[in-house]
Amino acid sequence: MPPLNSRWSVLGVVIPFPSFNKPRCLGDSMRCSHCEKCCEDTQMELCKADIKRLERRGYERGDFLSSGTDGIPRLRNVGAYCYFYDHDRKRCKEYASRPLGCVIYPVNLTPEGHVVIDSLCPEGDTLTRDEIESEGRRLRRLLDTINMEARESTPSG
Numbered sequence: 001m002p003p004l005n006s007r008w009s010v011l012g013v014v015i016p017f018p019s020f021n022k023p024r025c026l027g028d029s030m031r032c033s034h035c036e037k038c039c040e041d042t043q044m045e046l047c048k049a050d051i052k053r054l055e056r057r058g059y060e061r062g063d064f065l066s067s068g069t070d071g072i073p074r075l076r077n078v079g080a081y082c083y084f085y086d087h088d089r090k091r092c093k094e095y096a097s098r099p100l101g102c103v104i105y106p107v108n109l110t111p112e113g114h115v116v117i118d119s120l121c122p123e124g125d126t127l128t129r130d131e132i133e134s135e136g137r138r139l140r141r142l143l144d145t146i147n148m149e150a151r152e153s154t155p156s157g
Contacts, residue, residue, distance in 0.1 A: 031123060031126065032123060033122055033123050034090040034091065035121075035122055036081070036085070036090060037120040037121065037122075038102070038106065038118070038121060039081050039082040039084075039085040040080055040081055040082075041077060041080055042074075042075050042081075042082045043074050044074060044075040044082070044099055044101045044102060044105075045073070045074055046065065046072075046073045046075065046099050046146070047099075047100065047142060047145050047146050048149050049100075050099040050101075051065065051073060053097050054094065054097060054099075057094060059094075063083065064076055064083040064084065070150065071150040071153060071154045072150045075099065100138075101139075101142060104135050104139050104142065105118065105121070106118040106123070106124040106127075107135035107136055108139070109136070109139060109140070109143070115132060115133065115135075115136030115139070117132065
């Protein structure tokens with residue numbers, strides 16, 4: 001995950017974006033089997049840093065992004081798969097610049113906020129307990145950021 005260099009302004013106070021970087025002590029034990037399941041019918045939420053990073057790579061926001069009534073930007077699907085999914089290679093076209101939610105996957109949260117592994121992922125059981133806990137914390141920070149950004153961009157009535 002590239003460092004986030006932008007800042008937030010909250011109530012007139014400028015604060016840096018929180019760090020989503022993975023602790024160096026954790027390895028990457030999970031290996032992707034390229035089953036395509038995580039890229040199929042994705043509703044992956046995007047933070048502003050994700051969007052800006054993909055725009056810097058030359059993509060137009062309208063090509064890869066869709067927004068629901070909740071004001072949260074999400075990856076757009078083309079047919080049944082993510083805009084960035086390359087069917088021939090069975091890989092993400094923007095793997096190195098992919099959204100943080102994609103980096104954290106298959107770690108997910110239940111509606112009650114419990115950290116779980118998405119059962120669709122055939123490699124999810126290769127993550128260690130420490131990795132699951134760490135990624136769960138990163139995911140909570142990411143979702144807090146996305147929700148805050150959505151609140152800030154929604155006009156108050």
